Amino acid sequence: MKATNKIRMDQLVLNAVSYSWVTFVAVLCVLPFLLILSGSLTKESEIILEGFKLIPKQFSLEAYQFIFNYPQDILRAYGVTVSLTVLGTILSLFFISMSSYVIQRTDFKWRNAFSFFFYFTTLFSGGLVPFYILVVNYLKLKDTYWVLLLLPLINVFYILVMKSFMRSIPAAITESAKIDGAGDFTIFLRLILPLCKPALATIGLFVALNYWNDWFYSLLFISDQKLYALQYYLYKVIGNVDALKIVAEKTGNQVPDLPGEGIKMALTMVVTGPIIFLYPFVQRYFVKGLTIGAVKG
Template sequence: MQLLQRRTAGEAIFDFMNNVFMLIICFVTLYPVWYVLVNSFNEGADAMRGGIYWWPRVFSLGSYQAVFANNGIMTAMGVTIAKTLIGTIVHVFFTAMIAYAYSRRELIGRKLYMLIGTITLFFGGGLIPTYLLIRDLGLLDSFWVYIIPAMFSFFDLIIFMAFFRELPDALEEAAKIDGANDFGIFCRIVLPVSMPVVATIALFHGVYQWNDYFTGMIYINNTDLQPIQTYLYRVVAQSSSNQMMAAAPGIVAQSVTSQSIKLATMVVTTLPIVLVYPFLQKYFVKGLMIGSIKG
């Protein structure tokens, strides 16, 4: 009984310390986001004095009015939404289709294909050869530069394969008896029962598409085709915030600064993907567990 009591007390101390440690980690992770949010809702000139940590001292929507008064950010938002939706759908379907073929034991040369794909996980062609390839394909200053090069990922293929291999063979056998071909089996049977892994890969790639600024910075010169993250890069690293201040209405321009516009732009570019994540979280957690338990 005494050993049991000591063990129970030890467990209680461990749980307490573990909770304290996790709370500290959560605070360190979330507070920078809260700091940006609070300062973005504070009047820009007042925020320059500092001392704002938890709540806005002088509440103002001037920074957001200046951001949305700029037509460039709305155009960039539209490009980002389009490339995220189209790119995610194309990526998930194309990668899943190839992964389904790789998961079939009767595929000729499957081991060779896996070897070649595994090499690409560790070695890449480099920026200059990639740029030359994109140029020769005619994708410079094209919306499809966001879609076509990102259609396939061997890492995502491995996750798909782990799920497809766990599907019972009886599903395919029954479909083949009914006269379905491989493509029909994939579209009508395999994909519908693979929603956990589909949602996981969609979240992975959707976040990538939304956060990708490098593609727009390297391959796009037309400002009408630049995504929101590239626009944010221009605001933070260049003088676009000063241009937004100059273009803002007179009353708004008096209450904002370049720093407050930068913070408001960060919130605007981050908020949509943060709001989407909770709806896919249950599929995301389940999808990450694929292949971790063997019966």
Template sequence: MIQRSLSDKVMQVLIHFILLAFGLTCVYPFILTFMASISSEKSILDYGYQLIPKEFSLLAYELVFKDEFIYSGYTVSIFVTVAGTAMSLLICGMAGYAMSIKRVKYRNAVAIYFYLTMVFGAGLLPWYLVCTQFLHLQNTVLALILPGLVSPFNVFLMRNYFASIPSELIESAEIDGCGVMRTFVQIIIPLSLPIMATITLFIGLAYWNDWASALWFIDNPDLYPLQYMLFRIESLMSFVKQYGSMGDMTMPTETFQVATLFVTIGPIIFLYPFIQRYFVKGIMIGAVKG
């Protein structure tokens, strides 16, 4: 058994202390914000944010969930996030895999095509006209999915990761009679769980936090995603905060702002425990050219 010196023990204690302090620094604002969301408006205005509020109140959450459309917003957001993430992951994965195979003709030209879309853009108006006049996405749930379906950044991350997989594995699969799709599904995807989990997080967060697509394309309240509905409520609260209360009722504008934060991040935060062990490995390997 290796005996550690006194300096090693002191250094280990110091490292653990620094990590603990850093962890508490990250958790403290989250806890403080949550306690503010269950505080009364008067307590926030008089004493500010506190770990132990002077007066507790759930009025902010009651106002958030009082609107019946909030539940349809959850349904739309969950559907768009799940469907959009699955479709985008499949398309980006297939594009990245095709560009990672050296014998594929014009793969560099395709890579340049994807790269140009990261550097140059046609502008908001042509993009809007294509989505509404040619694709006819106005007031459809596809308007919340298709515009963000392909991300060149994610494609290049996956291409770099796939390029790091030994080509001998693909060749042996082809010798055994596997086609391109079977090789991709049964061999490449199981070997690419780190990058898949990382890209899933990127895509899922993008779809879940998207409210601008609904602002541009959706007029039907039944198709409003959660983020856009809370954006509208937040705008109303800002109006009330600026011009006064609504009737005889004092609106909890301060506590409402932090309550909407936890309403929106609640479901998506459960993804982290499942993909945390893949995240660091996936982003490092996918970002370095092999």
């Protein structure tokens, strides 16, 4: 009894180490975002003179003002990304869950063959070059909205995760509905899909994040400015801030001196803002998804 009340040395050491190390790592994880935020709010002349720092001396909104004075590009990029994310996530969830349902049906004779067909692609892939040539030269999808919607659509890994989730739904549901004369697609749509809501939410968030954060397919296949998605737009501006000025001038605006460094930081905030605000509310679904995925299907 007494031992539990006494302050134990080993526990004390562990606590000290745990609290300080975890604090250190956690601060390190957020600090860069604070630096970006403060950089976006610093007067350009101060950045040029003294560099980025955590607490600016001269607070200024000039970078945001510039971005929102010429908002055509950023709004269009937002439009591209938001529409891709919404449309892509809905379609992706539909196709993923539909195929997962089929390959986990125990009365489907070829379920193992098809499962392997999907699984094999996680072991071996053709790599970038044939894929690139297929998309550009054969499917002629370069510089189309379709390429951005289509390529992240189906991730085999999510099919396998969904499949292992659906296994926990009693097969009797399908069987009794079949006896009542319901078709396979109706059973899937009316009975199975509503039971999959937790898994759909989790996988849907992963898919949505993939669409929101995609820049790779834009890098490979997009050169038309009208089709720039948010991340790729940011990538382009970081590479060449003056591009902003050129666009603004083309639209007939008199452009003042460009707060270039501030704009890079402000644009980063504009691009990541929605995620930083949303992620605290959705992260528990991600945690759930990761732990489902970790269980071998």
